[in-house]
Amino acid sequence: MISIVILGTGNVAKHLYDAFLITDNVKILQVVGRTEDKLLAYSKHTEVISDYRYLMDADIYLIAVSDDAIAEVSKKIKDKKGLIAHTSGSCELDVLVPNQRRGVFYPLQSFTKGKKVDFLEIPICLEAKHHDDFMLLQQLAHLISDKVFHISSEQRKTIHLAAVFVNNFTNHLYQIGSEICAEKKIPFELLQPLIQETAHKINTLNPHEAQTGPARRGDMTTINNHLGLLENKTYKEIYSLLSNSIQKDYEQEL
Amino acid sequence: MISIVILGTGNVAKHLYDAFLITDNVKILQVVGRTEDKLLAYSKHTEVISDYRYLMDADIYLIAVSDDAIAEVSKKIKDKKGLIAHTSGSCELDVLVPNQRRGVFYPLQSFTKGKKVDFLEIPICLEAKHHDDFMLLQQLAHLISDKVFHISSEQRKTIHLAAVFVNNFTNHLYQIGSEICAEKKIPFELLQPLIQETAHKINTLNPHEAQTGPARRGDMTTINNHLGLLENKTYKEIYSLLSNSIQKDYEQEL
The missing domain is CATH 1.10.1040.20 (ProC-like, C-terminal domain)
Incomplete structure (x- = not known):
């Protein structure tokens, strides 16, 4: 069982949440967001928080916020021991706070609010600083998709x-x-x-x-x-x- | 029963032929082409000719040749009494030889050799000089497609x-x-x-x-x-x- 926390409440966050919610061997511990109304869509099945002081210990923190907010969010969780991964196509791995277990978990699809997608067909592009972390991201990605790729920041x-x-x-x-x-x-x-x-x-x-x-x-x-x-x-x-x-x-x- | 002759052996001709061949209430009398090898794909179920002297009398002649050959082909069949329609998106109705029963039967799709399409979903854009001819084209179009539109040359x-x-x-x-x-x-x-x-x-x-x-x-x-x-x-x-x-x-x- 891999435990995860999703940080963000936008389209990517919601589609990942929906995919993981119905997947065995993943436990979504929390969803983190700034505003209560946006967290409402998650609160039925999962604990939702706005205050980082209540952040739980997870295997993986998935940051699914807008590109320019990734660095800031990663700073707020820098003391956690879990792997921190962002989900952006255009941001480098190094946008995450350094000296941490860091990675990228980028689902290559254009997500629309309210429109379901077949995650099995969506390519997931992975990258990590350390080999063990890469293996962990790979394990997580394979739970929802058949198409998992090792893609460098430059690629x-x-x-x-x-x-x-x-x-x-x-x-x-x-x-x-x-x-x-x-x-x-x-x-x-x-x-x-x-x-x-x-x-x-x-x-x-x-x-x-x-x-x-x-x-x-x-x-x-x-x-x-x-x-x-x-x-x-x-x-x-x-x-x-x-x-x-x-x-x-x-x-x-x- | 509407009797038709298809003039041309390219992609549009073949896709129309395949659609009409399996449709009740249409009889493909002949397919007309310049070369024997291209006519081969039609000769199993239909009479094929290269010599316009053998052209039969049909209700509708569908010209499915390249844009710059339409005028020339229409001249060759100008003595026939049937309705002459071209299948081109970019040619005006008037490219057909004048003083004739003339029309346009344009299936709005990009056809690829060997790749089947669902004709029911393909919009067919119709135009004709005379109301009766338009009604005949509409009758033919509805036999293969659910989406039939009256579209002027300008549109x-x-x-x-x-x-x-x-x-x-x-x-x-x-x-x-x-x-x-x-x-x-x-x-x-x-x-x-x-x-x-x-x-x-x-x-x-x-x-x-x-x-x-x-x-x-x-x-x-x-x-x-x-x-x-x-x-x-x-x-x-x-x-x-x-x-x-x-x-x-x-x-x-x-």
């Missing part, structure tokens, strides 16, 4: 950068698509199956093979027509830049 | 433009993500669940609500770190432009 930075492209920027392209449709009173749901299929294809094809469209074909007539249709200056720039970038990838094949 | 252009953003450009972002990972020997499969979830979210949230990430939060430290990590000049430009565009959307909320 994690790269993953986070790549994630910005495939998640944040992709969502912004959805936003642009929805605005373009709204202007002409076209329901955005028309594009839903295409969006799902575009993502689904990547499970079986690599993105280079899966690429289609006017830029891929070098079809300048359609590209110029599209640029003519776009009124928003920024969206025009995005269209040009992405089309040029695609064309560079395939210019030797045309 | 279809807009949809195609939006589709370039949510499909072609999104796939290019996957490509950039995979390159960034490959450089640091990180398996791209780590990003797969995130990619699927990003697309999946859009079924329940609108893209504006679903947006997350450093640009959404106005987190300039992370943005600058990421720009520092990117070596490819074009990818750096894409990162800046998309981040600025996201920040514009949310600047009033920050």
Whole structure:
């Protein structure tokens, strides 16, 4: 049995909490948060605290707070003997208070409030200062996920950068698509199956093979027509830049 | 029973053929193609021809060839009495030879060779010169899809433009993500669940609500770190432009 304390009450904290709550061999001793109303979602099954003086001794402290609060929270628990791990994709291991048992437990997923996820499929990226601590994090991660990876702080930075492209920027392209449709009173749901299929294809094809469209074909007539249709200056720039970038990838094949 | 002839042997032709072949109340009379080897995939259950002199009389001729060949193919069948419809997202209705019964039967999906799709979920965008012809296309479309829409040529252009953003450009972002990972020997499969979830979210949230990430939060430290990590000049430009565009959307909320 691994005993843990979760520090934080946001999306990542809640999804980890839900996953561990229904898992054998893990005991969530406490959830720590600043405000009572946010702790309410945890108090039915678990002790919740706001005052660090009541913090219990646990095997692992999982810090699931915003990036800029991680250092501060880790300072508050620096006298505990347990392993302290943060759950952030973009923060280095060393953001945690030094001279401690330290690690990273980063579930690579975009969590939405109220939307359940299948944790078994979520990659968990682990890192630790000491080998024994790594083994402990690995044991914990395998209790909820089939996909556990040893990822250094430097690799994690790269993953986070790549994630910005495939998640944040992709969502912004959805936003642009929805605005373009709204202007002409076209329901955005028309594009839903295409969006799902575009993502689904990547499970079986690599993105280079899966690429289609006017830029891929070098079809300048359609590209110029599209640029003519776009009124928003920024969206025009995005269209040009992405089309040029695609064309560079395939210019030797045309 | 509606009788149809499919002109073309590419991806769209094959997916439409497969859908109609297993549908009651449609009879595929012929498939027309230029080369014997491409017609092979159709010849087991259907008559295939390359010579337009043998073209039969059908209720509907579906032209599923590349955009720049549509006009030429429509000329070759101009003496037929049946309704002629092309299947392209980006071509106007008027690309078809005039003074004819003309229409558009555009299935809004990105088709991949060998990858089956659920046609019931695919939006089919219809247009026709005459009301009776529209009703006939609608009857045909409803035999394979639950999502049938009346879409004008102008709206279809807009949809195609939006589709370039949510499909072609999104796939290019996957490509950039995979390159960034490959450089640091990180398996791209780590990003797969995130990619699927990003697309999946859009079924329940609108893209504006679903947006997350450093640009959404106005987190300039992370943005600058990421720009520092990117070596490819074009990818750096894409990162800046998309981040600025996201920040514009949310600047009033920050």
